[in-house]
Amino acid sequence: MNPELVKGRPSTSGDGYPLNTTTLIRHAARTSPEQEIVFRTSDGRWDRYTYADAYSRIVRSANALRDLGIQPGDVVGVLDWNSRRHFELYWSIPGTAAAMLQMNLRLGEEDLGFVVRHSGTSWILVEETLLAVAEKIAPTVPDVRWVIMTDKPLEQVETSLPDPLHYEDLLAAASTEADWPMIDETSAYSACYTTGTTGRPKGVYYSHRCIYLHTMTMVAELGISAYDSVMLITPMFHANCWGLPQAAVQARAKVVLPGRYAAGELSPLVDAIIEETVTVANGAPAIFGPMLDYIKTLETKPDLSRARFLSGASEPPLSLMRGYAELTGADIIHAYGATETTPLVSVNRGIKPSLAQLPEEEKWDRKRSQGVMLTGVDFRLVDGEDRDVPFDGKAQGELLMRGPWITASYHDLNEPERFHEGYWRSGDVATIDTFGYLKIVDRIKDVIKSGGEWISSIDMENALTSHPLVREAAVIGVPHPKWQERPIAVVVTDGGVELPLSEIKDVLAPQFATWQMPDKVLFVDSLARTSVGKLDKKVMRESYKDVYAD
């Protein structure tokens, strides 16, 4: 135990009983054996089984892993879509006290190989349609053993993987007797690697305790229950699928697993949402947007008034939120977090009842924000000198967090600059208003530090693009001899027309004080972007670093 903790009188409670994820699935199977799990198979058919069925396969899966010689503390990788086997492995791997490595199949092969080696992964289970990904990294991880997950017999699978085993054969041979160890709750349940723009992926290893508490909080704050039907749209290799698989099981909700789906063809998801009366789902605006477009084409609009769709990755556009609300009644819930935070730290469910008196536009303004911090996440906002700033809706500060599901370190990597007094530095600059609403205004590396004050680049970019001739804009801070940094705007206009600085300032005047205005506007043909299409402000800061030099 942490020696800084104050000790009170001893309790008589069952404090030695550990928080294990096995508790969640075993309890659900015992108390709701009849509940359904709907899944799509590799060949695109929808099928279904029950919690009792799933649990009996999970028991055999755990026994099969042990039969392979997998031990507590080993790391087992998974390469799969949102399939029922992936769902089963979410429980069986950690249930043996091994850790499940969540393999992001969109990573480059060099990074993916690094992740496997860095984590010491000994076995990888790969879905048949992802063999190409596995085969690319296999030569770089010669000690890894492979298991193929498929509905076909092994002989019908063509692969260059060395001596692969067959998951269903292993299950068929395994014992049906449940034999779960009680696991020290600080043991790793799973591992995810963050993929920043610089450096190697960094390992975050989630404990059973972390996952258990994140799960309970999610169920509590989203009100998930046995009356819900939960569809997992976020890839299950992304940050624990945001904890939704575990939350659905704790709530004993119906689970809907869409398997592999294409971002260009989302109508099957919408059809399944209607068919299976889905009330909870998670995804990015890039998924919910096209789904809404499809809903618009439907003659009868579905009644999704019980639905709570968690939307993360980027701020959901107002048009998306209002579109769902008006056409279907669904609540698009802006959710915020990071790989380092398991991932949820705030959600924006509904609109607080205490805001009932506010004008409609102010409500929607709050609804766009990151919402209210989850109970259990302790947080601060600090300025450039790490002094706390107030929660008044105006003062900006970097958001620092700590708590049971906030990372306290990186695996096998010393990164002291990412922590401060036991808090993890989110790298996000935010305000928190008097109703508790968190609003992320910028990344700390992009915020402009001018004379000890901070200027949000994102707000200013949004304001600039409201000018009818401005097609896109970036605002960056560049070194200034007197003010440390000063903002410049880099702008692409229709037809390359150069607007006078005064006209630019007129556009900004309603939202920004004079001292916050950019002193220069540069008109360019295009903005520097990263390989994934994000503004590359690092490159821009380098290009324009001498603009204010005397």
Next chain:
Amino acid sequence: MNPELVKGRPSTSGDGYPLNTTTLIRHAARTSPEQEIVFRTSDGRWDRYTYADAYSRIVRSANALRDLGIQPGDVVGVLDWNSRRHFELYWSIPGTAAAMLQMNLRLGEEDLGFVVRHSGTSWILVEETLLAVAEKIAPTVPDVRWVIMTDKPLEQVETSLPDPLHYEDLLAAASTEADWPMIDETSAYSACYTTGTTGRPKGVYYSHRCIYLHTMTMVAELGISAYDSVMLITPMFHANCWGLPQAAVQARAKVVLPGRYAAGELSPLVDAIIEETVTVANGAPAIFGPMLDYIKTLETKPDLSRARFLSGASEPPLSLMRGYAELTGADIIHAYGATETTPLVSVNRGIKPSLAQLPEEEKWDRKRSQGVMLTGVDFRLVDGEDRDVPFDGKAQGELLMRGPWITASYHDLNEPERFHEGYWRSGDVATIDTFGYLKIVDRIKDVIKSGGEWISSIDMENALTSHPLVREAAVIGVPHPKWQERPIAVVVTDGGVELPLSEIKDVLAPQFATWQMPDKVLFVDSLARTSVGKLDKKVMRESYKDVYAD
């Protein structure tokens, strides 16, 4: 850490961050400072303040306790109704790492004095109208110091308590700076003493971890949220008020504190439920019954269709559940637990969606049961030889439980017969059906053990009283030379008429097998009862122990 636990790979999560109840109230005050708390004062007025106001008094209360010299590990008693000061003390006492002794003001003075001495309580805070209770025990606990809670100045309070202090004066003098210690989560948050029919009260000391996990589970399983308004009707000195104060705060719900109310005059509670749109409350059928009677007299029946009323202590009658459902739409939720279980282990919220196809009567039959076990409580049913029996809705067994909020021992008392392989013996005999519904059928000491099988006394008593001439009935097991025990029925009839055994058996035939039937029926003028009016089967077993002797 428990040495039997299997250790996996170390995590990078914030596992050292402890589960403290302070997290709940601080977080609520930070993220919902505007939320309301409605309370009734000692003189019967309704008043209200906000979470921010409450938190600032809680901070000062904790500082005042420290100013008195109260240290981590000390025990501080509270004698109060469901007042706002009691609510504040729920947070301030444990927040200093002291434990709050919940003093049951209905205990006899001898037992109450024992509890204070056994717990080593050093300070007691007493509400003005309860001074008589305090004054009775004061001479038997000479080392205890006293603080009086009142709206009056101290000079106007008449009391024989030695050198009492004044709570509001202490608060006024205390610092307003929050200075919460991080508390080892296994430290005691509060203590309750069980009051069995035999022996001295037994101490159950709840850890911060226990309360925190119980709270989260309650919020999750009852779906409590900021949209709810929560009234605490169960006395706050009873088993943590069933955890509802903590659950309301985690959910950032409105809290309604009815102060002191009389069981004979419950209309003010109903009026407040309507006025404050209460959606969650807790109480016994003895409270909810008269409340329903009052609702029947109202010209306009209130719409309570969002309401979930937790009803515990005894099985709510079907007429009560259906009455609320039909007149108001409220869901009466049968809740089950004990002092040793913090207390909730199962709730019967709504009716499982998967039971939609069942006939109405079968649904209500399940609705009367104890409901579904809460996630986090591990449980077994065992027969007389402690062998597990199946969850098939038929096999009866004693319910054993373990988990973070199930007691693992009693304070300063060795009771090995109350535990088995790390599970706490509930003393309740139950069945669990294939939909996960728990049904308590008897107390283990009252169940009749006949030839290795168990016969439920309660079921048979209910069947007997369905005979039009049977006024009351008790079924007990008495020693039998061949079968270990055999049932006899002890019956009070209208006019003392003696019914033939065959007629008694006819009444039982639809529900009971021949071997389960009582071999003798005794007709008596009245049944032995305890001082609180319960059937005294111990006395009856003694009186009739020779009935089957040869």
